[in-house]
Amino acid sequence: MRKKEAKKKAGAVRDKRKDSFLQRLIKDLKTNHILYLMILPVLAYYVLFSYVPMTGIQLAFKNYRIKDGIWGSPWVGLAHFRRFFSSYNFSTLIWNTLAISVYCLIIGAVIPVLFSVLINYIRSSKWKKTLQMVTYLPYFISTVVLVGMLGIFLGDSGIINVFLEKLGLESIPFLSSGKLFRGVYAWSGAWQSLGYSSVIYIAALSGVDQQIHEAAIVDGASIWRRIWHIDLMELRPTMLVLLIMSLGSLINVGYEKVLLMQNSLNTSTSEILSTYIYKVGLINSDYGFSTAVGLFNSLVSMVLLLVANRVSKKLAGYSLW
Amino acid sequence: MRKEKNMVLRRRRIQDSRADKAFYAVNGVVMVLLFVLYAWPLWFVLIASVSDPNLVQAGEVLLWPKGFHLEGYKLIVEYKDILRGYFNSVVYTVAGTAINLVMTIFAAYPLSRKDFMPRKTLAALFIFTMYFSGGLIPTFLQVKNLGLYNTPWAMMIPCAVSIYNVLILRSFFMYGIPASLEEAAVLDGANTAQMLWHVMLPLVKPTLAVLVLYYAVGHWNDYFSALIYLKDKELMPLQTVLRDILIVGKIDMQTGGMEMEAIIQKMKQAQTLKYSVIVVSTVPLMLVYPFIQKHFVKGIMVGAVKG
Known part of the structure; x- marks a missing residue:
């Protein structure tokens, strides 16, 4: 009896919801018309600059002809993909992309943690503030200027090499050798982003209850032990989440800086997926092929992101969605 | 009691002092090195921009400017591309940031309102573009x-x-805004626009300052958009001119009809241009920073937690 009634009630609620969706929308439009007006340009923006270009992905399966446009160009199936997978530089591109990405990932995970733990043990708060301030400054340097500065300091006739020669040492081809490209790329990136990426760790450490440290001192713990058992334990969840999330973007290495650092002497290691997409697409105007490589890139990173999110949910209880 | 505790602490500290002292010493050295690693390159660019280019190239300039002159800055004034690029970048940054700010408020406010019906659908639609796009x-x-x-x-x-x-x-x-404040505004008869303008926006001013900083830095430092979307030299922003000067090494000097020696002289001056142009393009942003440092750090925190 009671069950039946409850069922009836639920049904009524459902009915009410069903037939009132339009009514509710109209009512909402009336009361919140300003909100709708506000969000309209934003919606238009996303449709025009994100969703319409998504329909352009069909180019990956087409042979683009200007006069036919995106929709009218003839289909070629998987020809672009086949060409890409069988091209001689496919494995090099993948390897270069992953190598540079993993290099940056490791440095990017370790250095900010190390820095924030060490800065936490500086006693003078003025000195601490100065250090933080000075590490933020490179955030404002543009990629162009950063790469320009690399040239000034590390170039073949750069300041460092001038000093090395003065000391009678051999100069180091930082920017003009494939071997050193990854290192220079990753470490200059770490230099630029250190202040920015250690903010969250420094904040977490300043939240540690000082009594824990005091108790540890009383118990005779050395600084190393305190770093290990207190500080790093405090940072572990944040580190884990950030690390897992950056695994998701493993294949997405930005092309801006790589393009600027690239020269004929280091292409053996500096040619990565995104620079290849740019060159084939915009320099050679091979639109279909470039879109295909881009789609491959997006799909792989999508899969990596999904896997990373799964792992993060399981290990750290944190999910993007 | 307290004294006793202090005694204990002090005794412990003395006992552990060797290992801890070593740590503090090493830490101090590391931090000084780190400071040099950050401060010196920035400082060097600054002093090199006002030094004699010959001495800079010879590695004579290290900590203080030598052979002080302002040739590099004079060249900037003479170099039309830089001035035009500077002007273009200012326009793109100011107008672009204004558009960004309006659009961001227009997106964020409706999405924050629980009574706005399509808010979840729209949010999902927007967020999806973070993870998937049409590509270049x-x-x-x-x-x-x-x-x-x-x-x-x-x-x-x-x-x-x-x-x-x-x-x-x-x-x-x-x-970030207490619900009671909203209720009070509604009771006072504020409509949506008034509520946003008079109640909400004044309260999120610090956040808006951070967003302005993010967007403005992004516009000012953007060179890739110009690389893809622009063709005319007249439209090029500063970063494109900078790339030509700093990385490509292409400096467009009026050298026609000059003697060889004069050209060499010009080339040397061009070396100073590299430094002065970095200073002129980067210092304005760095000068803004101290004023909103506090909010800046807060902004990163929220971004990190949300992102």
């Missing part, structure tokens, strides 16, 4: 189709709003 070529073709190619708008419209910043602002609207 389809976006490029769309910009071309819309007639933005090779116009100043190409520098502002394709990046009119960043969902990341929308999420930051939305969380401030949702959690």
Whole structure:
């Protein structure tokens, strides 16, 4: 009896919801018309600059002809993909992309943690503030200027090499050798982003209850032990989440800086997926092929992101969605 | 009691002093090195820009300017491309940031309102673009189709709003403002626009300052949009000119009809240009920073938690 009634009630609620969706929308439009007006340009923006270009992905399966446009160009199936997978530089591109990405990932995970733990043990708060301030400054340097500065300091006739020669040492081809490209790329990136990426760790450490440290001192713990058992334990969840999330973007290495650092002497290691997409697409105007490589890139990173999110949910209880 | 505790602490500290002292010493040295690693390159560019280029090239300039002169800055004034690029960049940055700010508020406020019906659908629609996009070529073709190619708008419209910043602002609207304040405003008869303008926006001013900083830095430092979407030299922003000077090493000097020696002289001056142009392009942003440092750090925190 009671069950039946409850069922009836639920049904009524459902009915009410069903037939009132339009009514509710109209009512909402009336009361919140300003909100709708506000969000309209934003919606238009996303449709025009994100969703319409998504329909352009069909180019990956087409042979683009200007006069036919995106929709009218003839289909070629998987020809672009086949060409890409069988091209001689496919494995090099993948390897270069992953190598540079993993290099940056490791440095990017370790250095900010190390820095924030060490800065936490500086006693003078003025000195601490100065250090933080000075590490933020490179955030404002543009990629162009950063790469320009690399040239000034590390170039073949750069300041460092001038000093090395003065000391009678051999100069180091930082920017003009494939071997050193990854290192220079990753470490200059770490230099630029250190202040920015250690903010969250420094904040977490300043939240540690000082009594824990005091108790540890009383118990005779050395600084190393305190770093290990207190500080790093405090940072572990944040580190884990950030690390897992950056695994998701493993294949997405930005092309801006790589393009600027690239020269004929280091292409053996500096040619990565995104620079290849740019060159084939915009320099050679091979639109279909470039879109295909881009789609491959997006799909792989999508899969990596999904896997990373799964792992993060399981290990750290944190999910993007 | 307290004294006793202090005694214990002190005794422990003395006992552990060797290992701890070593740590503090090493830490101090590491931090000084780190400071040098950050401060010296920036300082060096600054002093090299006012030093004799010959001495800079010979590695004579280290900590203080030598052979003081302002040749590099004079060259900037003479170099038309830089001035035009500077002007263009100012326009793109100011107008672009204004568009960004309006769009971000227009997106964040409705999405923060629980009574706004399509808010979840729209949020999902926007957030999806964070993870998947059409890619370089389809976006490029769309910009071309819309007639933005090779116009100043190409520098502002394709990046009119960043969902990341929308999420930051939305969380401030949702959690940073006491609900009682909203209720009071409603009781006083405020409509949606009045509520936003008179109640909400004044309260999120610090956040808006951070967003302005993010967007402005992004516009000022953007060179890739120009590389893809612009063709005319007249439209090029500062960063493109900088790339030509700093990386490509292409310096467009009026050398026609000059003696060889004069050209060599010019080339040497061009070396100083590298330094002065970095100073002139980067220092304005760095000068703004101390004023909103506090909010800046807060902004990163929220971004990190939300992102």
